[in-house]
Amino acid sequence: MSNFVKGNKYEWEIVIGLEIHAQVKSNSKLFSNSSTAFGSNPNSQVSLVDAAMPGMLPVINSYCIEQAIKTGIGLKAKINNYSVFDRKNYFYADLPQGYQISQYKYPIVGEGKVSIDFKDGSSKDIRIVRLHLEQDAGKSLHDQNPTKTYVDLNRSGVALMEIVSEPDIRSADEAGLYINKIRSILMYLDTCDGNMQEGSLRADVNISVRKPGEDFGTRCEIKNLNSIKFIKQAINYEAKRQIEILEEGGTIQQNTLLFNTNSGKTKPMRSKEEAHDYRYFPDPDLLPLEIDQKIIDKLVKSIPELPDERKRKYAEEFNLSNYDASVLTADKSVSDYFDSVIKSDKALIDSAKIVANWITTELFSLLKEKNIEISNSPISSEYLGKLIKLIKENIISGKIAKDVLIEMFESKEEPQIIIEKKGLRQVSDTSEIENIVDEVLHENQKMVEQYLSGKDKLLGFFVGQCMKKSKGKANPKILNDILKLKLSKKN
Amino acid sequence: MKLDTNTINKIAKLARISLSKEEANDLLKDMNSILDWVEQLNEVNTDSVEPLANISSSTLPQRKDESKDINSSEEILKNSPDKLEGYFAVPKVVE
Structure with a gap:
């Protein structure tokens, strides 16, 4: 694929x-015991360490x-x-310490790789350079007041993992697949909530x-993108911008950009004179982190x-x-649901494809309509398993089953x-069906x-x-069968 | 290694310190003499020595992942010259 x-x-x-940047799933912050809970009152989870009060360690x-x-x-x-x-x-303004505690020369995790899957069944490895631990900054609100910025330090000091990839990604779609894969791995590991x-x-x-x-x-x-949709838009816009400059004989200025989600355009964040000089040096308050191989x-x-x-x-x-x-394994909760449907009845093991289809089409569309997560599905995995078994045993048709599924979604009934x-039980009684066929033909x-x-074609x-x-x-x-038989007898 | 006035001014800017010309010149002299003094260390061959950031022989102390409900808003905002509904209010930061 080119x-x-x-x-x-x-x-x-x-x-x-x-x-x-993935927020570590933990109760308390990286270097203090204040809570990491999301959505609390502003500045209610800020310890003296997080506020960088003098003397705090x-x-x-x-x-x-x-x-x-x-x-x-x-x-x-x-x-x-x-x-x-x-x-x-x-x-x-949202960094009280005046510095972020991060890892520079000696990160906790070195080189790794993840594999991404394409629709055509092929896959590709993206190499990871490193993962390091660092503190998050506070949150600034710029759009509430024409002359003020409001600062909430609740996030200040929360642990982040920065995962850096090699430049192995070649398109906006690959970038989307890569982030989805990282998110999926983090959620399986329960090390980040992926939200x-x-x-x-x-x-x-x-x-x-x-040029190739x-x-x-x-x-x-391009800094701080928080949705896969925006990441793809930003990549496609920026690639087009750079290509246009180069084809007109210009050169690209190395720059830090922000993506405007309303206009769909990137624009420079800081001018070059003010380029950051971070002056990294080992934090004198923290000894090196030595990890025992046993751990x-x-x-x-x-x-x-x-x-x-x-x-x-x-x-x-x-x-x-x-x-x-x-598709089934990308989201752990979907995969868990699938597993528990299969486990609910041994008879479903050889119907895995049907189970997969019922989850990814019918159930997904009902959940999406009501904006419900699969982990909170009103239809339990056990009941979905029962429904699919009823189809398999010819007690109801697939078509009727769709109506039953909607009913189950609303009433939570078996x-x-x-x-x-x-x-709604399917009529398999041949004499009853024969009567219907006779009536219709008559x-x-x-x-x-x-x-x-x-x-x-009239058979249909x-x-x-x-x-x-x-x-x-x-x-x-x-x-x-009955219809064909009766029609052939009329001949 | 010798510093020049540009470097002094750059360091001052990064530290958000405003310097007069005289202050910059005084600092240039001071910092160069400090660097001269530290440069005596160059007399020692350190080719195969890893940089040492800390001379303590103890290991990094760790704590358990337990959070404390502190409801800090009032205390944290107490010294703030300007605030609104639980937020610090600072001069607009334009990006």
Whole structure:
């Protein structure tokens, strides 16, 4: 698959590297014991450490260290037994310390890789350069007042994992797949809640263009994107901008950009004279972080099944296609739901494909309509399993089952109860179906003649009429057989 | 290594300190003499020595992941010259 894009004159290749900032899932902050809960009253979760009051000292949260190590293991990366916390110095209203505690030369996690899956069943590895731990800053509100910026320090000091990729990504779509995959791995590991709306997962995009086969071009960095849709828009806009400049004989200025989500355009964030000089140096308040290999070995054993392993299992045990399996496993809660439907009844193991379809089409559309997460689905996995079993056993048709599913979604009742209450049980009694067929053929004698003179397509019309008479309850296979038999006898 | 006035002014700017010309010149002299003094260390061969940031032999103390409900708003905002509905209010930061 070629990812080259056409400019007016030449073909170009987009080169992208991503820095993902993932908020560590923990109760308290990286260096203080104030809460990380989202949506609390402004400045209510700010300890004297977070507010950088003089004399306060940071003490590291051991769970955040474990979370970073687990994430590193999930990214198939090297865990460093020795890492160092540095100060990254800059002034901003939502950074009380005047520096961010981060890791520069010695990060906690080194090189790793993740694999992304394409629709055509192929996949590609994206290499990870490093993962390091750092503090988040506070939140600034710029649009509430014409002359003031409002600052909430609740987020100040919350632990982040910055995950840096190699420039291995070649298109906006690949960038989307990569972020989705990272998000999926983090959520399986339970090291980040993956909530992009609440800012738990944000990305900086480094992007340049080059003619295929040439060296990397000058790159620009688009800061702080918090949705996959915006990331893709920003990449496509920025690539087009750079290509236009180069094709007109210009050069790209290395720059930090912001993406305006209303206009869909990127614009420079700071002019070059003010380019940041962060003056990193080891934080004198924190000793180097030395991790005992035993702790790492113990965490390796605690790693749950990850999306790639589940995907492989679905393909092998349930005979699902690579694509179906990747759709099901991308979101852990969907995959868990699928697993528990299958587990609810042994008879469903060889119907995995049907279960997958009912989840990803019918159930998804109901959930989406009401904006409900699958983990809160009004239809339990057990009841969905029962419904699918009823279809398999020919007690109801697939078509009726869709109506039953809607009913289950609203009433939370068992499918059997709904079927009995509404009399939806499929009619498989041949004599009853024979009566219906006789009636329909009798009422449509002209059509019967036309059919007999060669208009085969009318069979569908007769099936439809019979179904209507049975209120959709006739077993379609039996109905078809009887209809064909009766019509052939008329000949 | 010798500093020049440009470097002094750059450091001052990064630290958000405003310097008069005289102050910059005084600091230039002071900082260069400090650097000269530190440069005595160049007499020692450190080619195979890792940089040492801390001389303590103890290890990094850690704490458990327990959060404390502190409801800090009032205390944290107490010294703020300007605030609104629980937020610090600062001069508009234009990006």
